[in-house]
Amino acid sequence: MKASYIIVSPISVVLVFVLATSTVTAFVTQSTNCNRHSSTSTSLHSTFAQLIEEPITWNSVIGEADRAFRRGIQLDKSGQPRLASGDFHQAATLYQCYLDLPENFGHVTSLTEDDCRAVLAYTLVRLGFLNVDALSDPAAAIRLYTMASEIDPNPSAVSFKGIGTAVEAAGGNGNDLEHLQQAVAAYRQALERSQKASIFFYLAVALERLGQKEESEPILESMQRSEAPASCLVDSWGYVRWHMRKVPPEVLNLHLGTRDMLKLALDAAMPLIERQRESKFQGLVCEFGVGSGRSLRMTQEILPLDIEIHGFDTFTGLPQAWGSEPAGAYSTGGIVPNMEGEVYFHKGLFSDTISPFLNELGDDAFLAYANIDCDLYTSTLDILESFHGRIGVGTIIVFDEYICHPTWRQDEFRAWRECCKRFGWTYEYLAFSLPTKQAVVRVTSV
Numbered sequence: 013m014k015a016s017y018i019i020v021s022p023i024s025v026v027l028v029f030v031l032a033t034s035t036v037t038a039f040v041t042q043s044t045n046c047n048r049h050s051s052t053s054t055s056l057h058s059t060f061a062q063l064i065e066e067p068i069t070w071n072s073v074i075g076e077a078d079r080a081f082r083r084g085i086q087l088d089k090s091g092q093p094r095l096a097s098g099d100f101h102q103a104a105t106l107y108q109c110y111l112d113l114p115e116n117f118g119h120v121t122s123l124t125e126d127d128c129r130a131v132l133a134y135t136l137v138r139l140g141f142l143n144v145d146a147l148s149d150p151a152a153a154i155r156l157y158t159m160a161s162e163i164d165p166n167p168s169a170v171s172f173k174g175i176g177t178a179v180e181a182a183g184g185n186g187n188d189l190e191h192l193q194q195a196v197a198a199y200r201q202a203l204e205r206s207q208k209a210s211i212f213f214y215l216a217v218a219l220e221r222l223g224q225k226e227e228s229e230p231i232l233e234s235m236q237r238s239e240a241p242a243s244c245l246v247d248s249w250g251y252v253r254w255h256m257r258k259v260p261p262e263v264l265n266l267h268l269g270t271r272d273m274l275k276l277a278l279d280a281a282m283p284l285i286e287r288q289r290e291s292k293f294q295g296l297v298c299e300f301g302v303g304s305g306r307s308l309r310m311t312q313e314i315l316p317l318d319i320e321i322h323g324f325d326t327f328t329g330l331p332q333a334w335g336s337e338p339a340g341a342y343s344t345g346g347i348v349p350n351m352e353g354e355v356y357f358h359k360g361l362f363s364d365t366i367s368p369f370l371n372e373l374g375d376d377a378f379l380a381y382a383n384i385d386c387d388l389y390t391s392t393l394d395i396l397e398s399f400h401g402r403i404g405v406g407t408i409i410v411f412d413e414y415i416c417h418p419t420w421r422q423d424e425f426r427a428w429r430e431c432c433k434r435f436g437w438t439y440e441y442l443a444f445s446l447p448t449k450q451a452v453v454r455v456t457s458v
Contacts, residue, residue: 075121077106081135088138091304091349093146100139107132133164137171144178145269145448146310153178169206172198176214177447180267187262192218209235209242217249217446221261240418248415252444268445271310274410276443277381277452278314281408284380288319293377296402298322300362300395301385301412303342305349311383312353320354324365331361332388335419362391366398378402384424385412392427400435407455408442414451415444428453 074082084099107128110117114125121128140156143149157174161167176198184191199215212231219228232249235242256264268276278285287295297315299308302325311321329343348357358365370377379402386392392411396403411424432439435458442452 075106075119075123077103077110077120078122080106081131084135084138088142089304091306091309093142093306093309097139097142097147100135100142104132104135104139107135129163129165133160133167133171136160136163137168137174140171140174140178144174144181146271146306148269148271148275150178150181150269154182167205169202169204169208169211172202172205173208173211173214176202176218177267180214180218181265181269181272183265184262189222189262192222196222209238209245213242213245213249214446217266221264244418244420245416248420248446252415252446255441256444266444266446268443268448270307270445270448270450271314273443273445273448273450273452274307274310274383275314277383277408277410278311280442280452280454281381281406284378284404284406284408285315285319287380291376292320293373295380296320296322296373296377297381298324298379299383299385300324300391301383301387302327302349302357303385304344305351307383307385307412308349308355309351312351312355317353320356322356322358322369323349324358324362326361327359330387331391335417337387362386362394362398366395370398370402378404379407381408381410383410383412387413387423389423389427392424393431396427396431400431403435403437403455404458405455409453409455411451411453413449416446416449420449 080099081103084096084103087093087096087099106117106120107123110120110128111125111132123131136156137160140153140160143156144153154175157171157178161171161175164171176195179191179195179198182191196215196218199211199218202211203215212235216228216231216235219225220232232246236246237243252266256266281297285295285297288297297311297319299311299321302308302323305323308321308323315321327344327346327348329340330337332339346359348359358369379399382395382399384392384395386395409428411428414420414424417423431437437455438457439453439455442454444451
C-alpha cells in the first residue's frame with residue numbers, strides 16, 4: 013500500500029501528506045448537498061443512507077474504505093473523535109487511491125467512481141470540521157476544506173463556509189485583519205451555493221469588523237427582522253460585540269473550536285485546579301451534561317494526568333423538551349462513557365447528585381472549573397444553586413449553549429445572570445465562540 017502512494021496522482025500525494033501530518037477528528041454535521049450530484053443523485057442518496065445510517069453486515073460486499081468510513085461515523089457518535097479520525101483518515105486515503113488507480117484499488121469500495129468522489133469530498137469536510145473543533149488545528153482544516161471543494165465536481169456551501177470559519181479560527185498575525193478578508197471571500201463563495209442564515213451572519217460580522225458597515229448593516233437588519241433562527245444570531249452578536257468591545261480587533265477570535273475554548277478556560281483555571289495537589293477536595297473540575305463524553309475526553313487530554321475530573325449526567329437525555337429537541341434527546345441509553353484515569357461519574361439528576369457529592373467532600377471543597385452543557389434553564393439553575401458558597405474569585409465556567417440559538421436568553425444565559433444577581437457574583441467574559449455557541453466566564457468577586 014505504501015508503495016502505491018508513490019505512483020498515484022499529485023492530489024492523492026497531497027491528501028496523504030495532509031492527513032498524515034494532522035490528527036484528524038470527530039464529525040460535525042451530516043449536512044452535505046447529496047442531491048447536487050445530478051448525474052448520480054439517486055444512487056448517492058442511497059449510498060449515504062447506507063454508509064451513515066443503515067445496519068450493514070460486514071462481508072465482502074463492503075470494501076475496506078467503506079468500513080473505515082462507517083467506523084469513523086460510529087466512533088464519532090460515541091464521543092471518540094481521536095479514534096474516529098484514524099478511520100476517516102484511512103477511508104479518505106483509500107478512496108483517493110481508488111480514484112487514481114481503480115484497476116488496482118477496486119476492492120476497497122463498493123461505490124462507483126462518481127459516488128466515491130462525492131463521498132471522499134464529504135469525508136474531507138467532516139475531517140476539516142474535526143480538525144478545527146476537536147483537534148485545535150484550524151490550519152489543517154483550511155487545507156482539508158479546500159481539498160473537498162476541489163475534489164467535489166459540485167462543491168457544496170459547507171466546504172467554503174468551512175474554509176471561512178477555519179480561517180477565522182486560525183486567526184491573523186495580530187497586526188492586521190487580512191484573515192478576515194480571506195474569510196469574507198470564502199463566505200461569498202458559500203453564498204453562491206446556499207443562502208443559509210449562518211453564512212450571511214458570518215459574512216456580515218466579518219464585514220463589520222473590517223469596517224465595511226455599508227454592506228454588513230443591511231444584512232444584519234434584514235436578519236433581525238426575520239424569524240428566530242436568524243434574528244437570534246444578530247441579537248447574540250449585539251451582546252458579544254458590546255462585551256468584547258475592549259479587545260483589539262486584530263486579536264479577537266470569535267471562531268475558536270470546542271477544544272480551543274475548553275483549553276482557554278482550563279488554562280485560566282489552572283491556578284485553582286492545581287490546589288488539588290494539596291487536597292483533592294479543592295480545585296474541583298466538573299462537567300455537567302456529559303453525554304457520550306466528547307468534551308470530557310478533550311478536557312482530560314488538556315489537563316495533567318493526576319487531576320480528578322467529575323462528570324454529572326443522567327445519561328438518559330434531556331429531562332424535558334428544549335426547543336426542537338424532545339425530552340430524552342442526547343440519551344446514551346444509560347451507558348456511561350468508558351474512560352480511564354482520574355475520571356469519576358455521578359449518575360442521576362443534578363438536583364439529586366451534586367449536594368450529596370459536595371457534602372461528602374466537606375466545607376473546604378470549591379469549584380475551580382465547570383463545563384456546563386445541559387442546555388436547560390432549570391438544570392443550569394440546579395447546578396449554580398448547588399455550588400453557591402463554593403464558587404469563588406477565579407472560578408472559570410464554560411457555558412456550552414450560551415448564545416446563537418433561538419431561546420438563548422431564556423436558558424443557560426438566564427440562569428447565570430439570575431444567580432449572579434441573587435448571590436452577588438460579578439464576572440468577566442474571557443471568550444465567545446459564534447459557531448460553538450460557547451462562552452467562558454471568570455468570577456471576579458463573590
